[in-house]
Amino acid sequence: MSSSESLATALARAGSPVELLRNLAFPPSTFPVQPEFTNWRTESRSWLETCALLDQSHHMTDLFVEGPDALQLFSDLGVNSFAAFGPGKAKQFVAVAPDGHLIGDAILFHLEEGSFDLVGHPMVIDWVTFHLERGDHDATAVRDDNSIVRRSGPPRLYRYELQGPTAAAIVEQATGAPAPDVKFFNMTGFTIAGKEVRGLRHGMAGQPGFELFGPWEDGEAVLAALLEAGADHGLVRVGAKAYSTTNLGSGWVPAPLPAIFGDDPLLAEYREWLPLSKVGSLGGSLDSADIADYQLTPHDIGYGKTIKFDHDFVGREALERTAQTTPSRTKVTLVWDADDVTTAVGSSYRPGPGAKYIEMPKARYATHHEDQVLKDGEQVGVSLDCGYLANERQMVSLATVDTALAQPGTEVTVIWGERPVSAKPAVEEHEQVRIRAVVAPCPYDARDTYRAR
Missing domain, CATH: 3.30.70.1400 (Aminomethyltransferase beta-barrel domains)
Structure with missing residues (x-):
């Protein structure tokens, strides 16, 4: 397999998109920053109690x-x-x-x-x-490109995230000025350590804060100033492991499978253009030979309100046809049953093969992860991204389920593990297991607890 081989050529060789993507020997996405500065459990507390500093310079x-x-x-x-x-x-x-x-x-x-x-x-x-x-x-x-793919040199920009109750106080101390009143997803300018810094008013895991960025060569000075100011306000440096779980609380699905396998001539041209090396692997218990069963609409994962028909864009006509109908699926959080998760993890300590290994804190093992969600034995949705929330002490996943079942408290079942077992390097010989789960809001409200009965 050549790294320059096009997706179209690889599809012709494999015979189907599902066969190709389920067996790609590409590793799952990783965050090329320090995994932990202390430990990911403690670091996860920081964005609730004080302030988290996350280095986002390398992974996007x-x-x-x-x-x-x-x-x-x-x-x-x-x-x-x-x-x-x-x-x-x-x-x-x-x-x-x-x-x-x-x-x-x-x-x-x-x-x-x-x-x-x-x-x-x-x-x-x-x-x-x-x-x-x-x-x-x-x-x-x-x-x-991100720092895994980039062939030489550092990123063009540094990017630091400050999130938590004391984020504004740290910005004020680092800049020597009151924190500006900036609307969500608007930018402002700061001066930190004599460097001009852009700041995006942002939120992560339900907490307030800023995303600060500027030329890479200014990054070390700005970081040092933030750490100095943060010493008085409980600033905690957060590594890749804890950071990888923040999307689970905020409800962002990081890597839905792109719908690039249809019959439209535009997509055929795109597959000829796109190198296979840029295509991610497909994993999870969803087992269909039809790649269309893995694709999502914007409505499936909560982007319906984003769609505006005040301009022409690729896909407008198709979305207009469904604009007046109730979405068939709704994005939710699934809270996995603690006893079922414990049993699955415990199978690693008994004669095998046992359940598919559940990595902590992020359990996704393919670029695009899709597990079956069942109700009374029938598939009613797809679980898309899963991991452990240390602050809630719960295993959860982001999912899209039939709208009629999206009410918090609804009981469903997640199928964990593949059958048949794929050839991905991250997948060992294992058995599928059923894990009970309960529907909760998305974004997940940590003040409420939803547990399978």
Whole structure:
């Protein structure tokens, strides 16, 4: 298998998208930063009690797009409205395929007039790059891959996240000025350690804070100033393990399978363009030969409110056809039964093969993870991302389930493990197990507890 082989060529060889993706020997996504500074359980407390500092400089891809038609490029591809999207703002950019199924999402920063930074996992960034290269938009792009993929040198930008009750106090001490009153997903400017810093008003795991970023060469000085200011306010450096669970509390599904396998000629062209090396693996108990069964709509994972029909974009007609209907599925949190999880983990200490290994704190073992969710023996949804929330002491997953079953307290069952066992290196010989779960709100409200009876 060549790293330059196109997805189209690999599909022809494998015979089907499911067969190809379930057996890809690519490792699951990782966070290329220090795993722990103390331990991930203690670090997880910081964004609730004081303030967490998370280094986001290395694990996402940046696509810097500039030019007179840069905004038009994003408008042509995004389901979002761009009518009031001026410099100093950011938004969750969502793109779909011609049939209305999800390609992916990322955060789009409008830096200056005609200047943007699209930050996220590669799926939607590849989609935007493809359209820029094949179209006639008067714009240019520079890609800065994450630190696992980047061939040389550091990132172009440092990016530090401050989240928690004392985040504003730390910003005030580091800047020597009152924390500005900035609306959510709007940007402002700071001066820290004599360096000009951009700050995005942001929230993570339900907590207030800022995302601070600037030129890489300024990063060490800014970090030192934040750590010094944070010493008086309980600042805790958080490593990759704890950080990997924050999306579970905030309800963000990080890597839905992009809907790039349809019959539309645009998608056929895209598969010829896209290298196989940029395609992620597929894992979980969902076992269908039809790749369409793994695809999601924006409504499935809570992006319906993002869709605005005030502009033309790829997939608009398909989404318009469903705009007046009640979504068939709704995004929820599933709280896994503690006894069933304990039994599955305990099988590692008995004669095998036992249950598929459940890694802590993040249990996802493929790029795109999809487990069956059952009710009375019938599939009623898909569990998409799973892990352990140390503050709640619960194993949970983000899922999309039939809307009629989305009421908190509804009991369902998650099937954990693959059958047949795939050839992915992260998958050992194992047996499937059933884990009871209870539907809870998404984002998850940690003040309430939902447990299987």
